Amino acid sequence: MPALSAARGVPGVKDQTPLAGNFAVFLRSAPPRRDRASVALGLLAAMAIAAALERFTRVTMMHAAWIAAGAMVVTNCCSVERARQPRHLRCSR
Numbered sequence: 051m052p053a054l055s056a057a058r059g060v061p062g063v064k065d066q067t068p069l070a071g072n073f074a075v076f077l078r079s080a081p082p083r084r085d086r087a088s089v090a091l092g093l094l095a096a097m098a099i100a101a102a103l104e105r106f107t108r109v110t111m112m113h114a115a116w117i118a119a120g121a122m123v124v125t126n127c128c129s130v131e132r133a134r135q136p137r138h139l140r141c142s143r
Contacts, residue, residue: 086127093118093127 097118
C-alpha cells in the first residue's frame, strides 16, 4: 500500500512517509516574529477581556477571536499567508 502524504509535490521534501506531511508546513514557514510578541499578547488579553465582559460589551467569544485575528494581520504579528495555512490538530483519546 503506498504511503499517503500531504508532502507530495512539495519541493525539498524527499521522504514520502506518512509523517512527512506533518512537517511540510514547517519547511515552508517563516520564523516566528518575536519582536511582535508583546503586541500579540496584548491582543490576546484584549480578546479575553472583551469576551469575559460579554454582558457589557455584547461581544461574543467568536467575534472577539475574529477581531483579534484581523488585528494580528493588520499589525503584522502574523502574515496573511501564515494565517491562511490550514491547521491540522489531532485529538488524543
